Amino acid sequence: MKFFNQSPAEQVAGVMRRVYDSGLTTATGGNISVLDDKGDIWITPKGFDKGSLTAEDIVCVHPDGTYEGRHEPSTEIFFHRATYRARPDFRAVVHAHPVYCIAFSLTRTLPRVDLLPDTLALCQNMNISTYAMMGSPELGENLYAAFSKGADVVFLENHGVCVGGENLLMAYQRFETIEYAAKHDLLTRKLGQVRAVTGEQLSFxxxxxxPAMQALEGHxxxxxxxxxxxxxxxxxxxxxxxxxxxxxxxxxxxxxxxxxxxxxxxxxxxxxxxxxxxxxxxxxxxxxxxxxxxxxxxxxxxxxxxxxxxxxxxxxxxxxxxxxxxxxxxxxxxxxxxxxxxxxxxxxxxxxxxxxxxxxxxxxxxxxxxxxxxxxxxxxxxxxxxxxxxxxxxxxxxxxxxxxxxxxxxxxxxxxxxxxxxxxxxxxx
Ligand SMILES: [Zn+2]
Missing domain, CATH: 3.40.225.10 (Class II aldolase/adducin N-terminal domain)
Structure with a gap:
């Protein structure tokens, strides 16, 4: 698996294409960033076709707000910055508008994640951030407030979902999992009765x-x-x-x-x-x-x-x-x-x-x-x-x-x- 040998720009372009190819965003919706060791944020460009992104399209935004690249950075750079400020342990942020997360964003409620251990493990800490117009500094402030309470997943009222992680792979898996959990919650409701994972089951x-295995050398x-x-x-x-x-x-x-x-x-x-x-x-x-x-x-x-x-x-x-x-x-x-x-x-x-x-x-x-x-x-x-x-x-x-x-x-x-x-x-x- 070559992912962690890739540059931040390659990681961002690859994961954004994966989000698009999985049907989890539209061609111009959503944005992804990675924060590097120097404090630079590598982010997807504004209004660009997410299905054909390459590493050369990713924009590098410096801590002083200047940027390098062949495009302008995403208009949501404010809330990416705010999320990194709220959660210094995050090195990657994924935001998009997938259908089932939107359902919860529109009802301003949170999905159940306690029905499967996998969804609990990645998405247990959720919050909702108050509506503000897309691209506005106010939206950044609202996300800062939601993430600084320890959430890993934040639903944006009437907008979508934003998740972070210690690296981009973790953030992507959390993003994929929260959309899965949102869909799973709604599907399970159709069956009427629901059985949640117990605390003891989760501990186990x-x-x-x-698995501890002996090493098989020279295979x-x-x-x-x-x-x-x-x-x-x-x-x-x-x-x-x-x-x-x-x-x-x-x-x-x-x-x-x-x-x-x-x-x-x-x-x-x-x-x-x-x-x-x-x-x-x-x-x-x-x-x-x-x-x-x-x-x-x-x-x-x-x-x-x-x-x-x-x-x-x-x-x-x-x-x-x-x-x-x-x-x-x-x-x-x-x-x-x-x-x-x-x-x-x-x-x-x-x-x-x-x-x-x-x-x-x-x-x-x-x-x-x-x-x-x-x-x-x-x-x-x-x-x-x-x-x-x-x-x-x-x-x-x-x-x-x-x-x-x-x-x-x-x-x-x-x-x-x-x-x-x-x-x-x-x-x-
Ligand atoms: Zn958005």
């Missing part, structure tokens, strides 16, 4: 150990392993593009041999991974110099217990997670394709996912390729990376269709006889 979540991927790495990268990219995986969440793995597999690393951004970042794990050893994801134990237990499984995805696509945060069952007997791909999906306690990987792995079988864990993840498995990916995509589409259908009228699921006929015809028993 945060205390999940980083060289052979042709076959290299092909698996390339395919994993393709699935990661597509998963991020389709909002099935996110920068800060989602772990995928693929079996290499009977006692080895590849898994995504700990603490890196899924969007920015390269194939050499994937970690080769063999028994109790991991490729030297690399750190496997914290979900390693569950993935390892699944491969050990189920010889037919060659790929595992654990992820939090937003529509599925609405069901994960509600006592309402995630039904898959909606259309034949959903049941065919997913079968009946059991819901298991969050504790099993966090603390008891062996027990969680034992839930899977040929008839149960997908398991939903309360308030945290859906885990899909398959004989190939493609099948595990397909199951994740079908699960999210199924959850989304139920949530939409509830608005269209009464949802009618396939009957027991219809499901039985499917099982018989397609040999699902």
């Amino acid at each position: 979540w945060n205390a999940r150990p980083i 060289r991927p052979d042709k076959r392993e290299q092909a698996i790495r390339t395919e994993m990268l393709q699935k990661l990219r597509r998963g991020c593009e389709h909002a099935l995986l996110f920068g800060a969440s989602g772990v995928i793995s693929a079996r290499v041999n009977a006692d080895s597999f590849l898994i995504t690393p700990y603490g890196m951004d899924n969007n920015l991974l390269e194939d050499e970042d994937l970690v080769f794990v063999q028994n109790t050893a991991a490729e030297a110099g690399k750190q496997p994801a914290r979900e390693l134990a569950l993935h390892a237990a699944i491969y050990a217990k189920h010889k037919e499984i060659n790929a595992v995805f654990s992820a939090m696509p937003v529509n599925v997670m609405a069901f994960a945060a509600s006592p309402k069952r995630f039904e898959t007997s909606t259309i034949p394709e959903s049941f065919y791909m997913l079968r009946a999906v059991p819901t298991r306690p969050m504790e099993e996912f966090i603390r008891y990987p062996e027990r969680a792995a034992a839930q899977f079988s040929v008839k149960i390729p997908v398991v939903l864990f309360e308030n945290c993840r859906i885990v899909t498995t398959g004989a190939s990376l493609f099948t595990a990916f397909d199951r994740l995509e079908v699960a999210e589409a199924t959850a989304a269709s139920i949530l939409v259908a509830r608005e269209a009228g009464q949802v009618i699921l396939l009957s027991e006889e219809e499901i039985q006929a499917l099982k018989t015809t397609f040999h699902l028993e």
